[in-house]
Amino acid sequence: MRKPMIAGNWKMHLTRKEAGELASAIKKGLDPDLKHEVLLAPSFTNLETVKNIIFDSKILLSAQNMCWEEKGAFTGEVSPLQLKDIGCDYVIIGHSERRKIFGETDETLNKKIKSALKNNLKVIFCIGETLEERENNQTYRVLQTQIQNGLKEISKEDLSAIVIAYEPVWAIGTGKTATPDQAEDAHIFVRKEISRLYDTNTSENIRILYGGSVKAENIDELMAKPNIDGALVGGESLKADKFLRVIHYQKVLSK
Ligand code: PGA
Numbered sequence: 001m002r003k004p005m006i007a008g009n010w011k012m013h014l015t016r017k018e019a020g021e022l023a024s025a026i027k028k029g030l031d032p033d034l035k036h037e038v039l040l041a042p043s044f045t046n047l048e049t050v051k052n053i054i055f056d057s058k059i060l061l062s063a064q065n066m067c068w069e070e071k072g073a074f075t076g077e078v079s080p081l082q083l084k085d086i087g088c089d090y091v092i093i094g095h096s097e098r099r100k101i102f103g104e105t106d107e108t109l110n111k112k113i114k115s116a117l118k119n120n121l122k123v124i125f126c127i128g129e130t131l132e133e134r135e136n137n138q139t140y141r142v143l144q145t146q147i148q149n150g151l152k153e154i155s156k157e158d159l160s161a162i163v164i165a166y167e168p169v170w171a172i173g174t175g176k177t178a179t180p181d182q183a184e185d186a187h188i189f190v191r192k193e194i195s196r197l198y199d200t201n202t203s204e205n206i207r208i209l210y211g212g213s214v215k216a217e218n219i220d221e222l223m224a225k226p227n228i229d230g231a232l233v234g235g236e237s238l239k240a241d242k243f244l245r246v247i248h249y250q251k252v253l254s255k
Contacts, residue, residue, distance in 0.1 A: 002207050004036035004223070005163060005230035006247045007124060008237025009064065009092065009211075012043060019046035023053040025240035030057065031248055036230070038247055039124075040237075041092055044078055051087040062090035062124065065098055068111035070119070080119035091116050092232075094126040094150060096169045106149030113154060113162070122161045124209070124232065125150055127190070131170035139168075140189050147193050156198045163207045164190060165232040171212025173234060180221045180228075183210045187227035216245035224252035 014022065019042050030038065041062040042050045051061050067077035083091060093116065094109040109125075116123050127146040129139045143166075154162070166186050171178050178186070187208045195203035210222055211232030222228050237243045 002205065002229045005039060005207060005209060006036065006249070007039040007041060007062065007090075007165075007209065007230065007232045008243055009041045009095070009232055009234050010043065010046075010238060011064070011097070011234060013238055014042065014046060016046055016049045019043075020049045020053055022238065022240055023050045023059075026243060026247075027054055027057045027059060029240065029244040030059070034058065034247070039090060041090075047083075047086050047088065055087070060089040061087055062092055063088050064092050064095065066091050066093075066112060066116065066121075068108065068115040070115070080115050080121055083121060084119055088121060090122045090124055090163075092124045092126065092165075094146075096126060096128055096167060096172060100169070106146060109150050110152050110154075113150060117154070117158050117161055122163070124163045124165050126165045126167050126211070126232070128167040128169050128172075128212070134168065134170065139186065143186065143189060144193055147190065148197070151197070156202050159194075159198060159202055159206060163209060163230075164194075165209040165211050166190060167211035167232060169212075173213070175213050177213040177215070177218050177222075178210070180225050183222060184225040184227055187225070191227060214246060216242045219246045219249040220252050223249045 039060040039062050041064050063083045067074050067079050070079050070081050093112045098104045113123050127143055129142040133142050168178050190208055191203045194206055207229040209230040209232045210228050214231040214233045215236050
C-alpha cells in the first residue's frame with residue numbers, strides 16, 4: 001500500500017522568523033496519529049530554522065533544488081552533501097519553475113536525481129505539461145519524454161526513493177486546478193509508463209503526487225482518486241490553518 005504524502009513547497013517566500021512560526025504552527029496542529037507523510041520545503045536559508053523546529057516531529061524536510069556536484073567551484077549552488085548535513089530528507093527536482101525560468105533540462109535533472117540518490121537524499125521529481133501542450137494533445141507525449149529522460153539509467157531499486165509529482169504547468173499558482181478526473185488520467189498514464197519502463201510491481205508502489213492549485217477546498221476530491229497518492233502544495237501551504245486542512249484531508253471514497 002502506498003503511503004500518502006502531503007508536501008508544502010514554500011518557494012521563495014518567508015524570512016527565517018516567518019518560516020519558524022509557520023513550521024511551529026503546522027507541527028502544533030498535526031494529528032499525532034497521522035499515518036501519512038508530511039513534508040516541508042523551505043528556501044535554503046530557512047532549512048536550518050525549520051529543521052530545529054520539526055526535528056522531534058514526524059515532519060520531513062526537503063530542499064527545493066540542488067546542484068548535481070558534491071563540491072567545487074560552482075558559485076551560487078548548493079550541494080547534496082550540504083543538504084544532507086543540514087538534515088534534509090528529500091529534494092524537489094525538476095519543478096516547472098526551475099525548468100521554465102532557469103532553463104533546467106531533462107539531462108541536468110537526470111544528473112541531479114542520480115546525485116541526490118547517491119547521497120541518500122530522496123527525490124520529489126516534478127513533471128507536467130504546459131497549457132499549449134495540453135491543447136495540442138501532447139500531454140502524454142510530454143510526460144513520457146520527461147519520465148524517460150529524467151529517470152534514465154535509474155534502477156528499479158533506486159526508484160523506491162523517488163516520488164513523482166504530476167504538476168500541470170497551467171494549474172500552478174493560477175487557481176485553476178486540474179479536475180480530479182484529469183489528474184487521475186495523467187496519474188494512470190504515469191503509472192503505465194513506469195510499468196513499461198520497469199515492471200508492474202514498481203509502478204504499483206511508486207507514489208504520484210498531484211500539484212497545481214491544491215487547496216483546502218479541493219483536496220478531498222483529489223485524494224478520493226485511487227491513483228493520487230498525495231499533493232505538492234504551493235500557495236496554500238503558506239497558511240497554517242489552510243495547509244493543516246489539506247494535510248488532514250477527508251477520504252471521500254475508499255481507495
Ligand atoms: P500552487 O503551486 O499550489 O501554488 O499552484 C504548486 C507547486 O508549484 O508545487
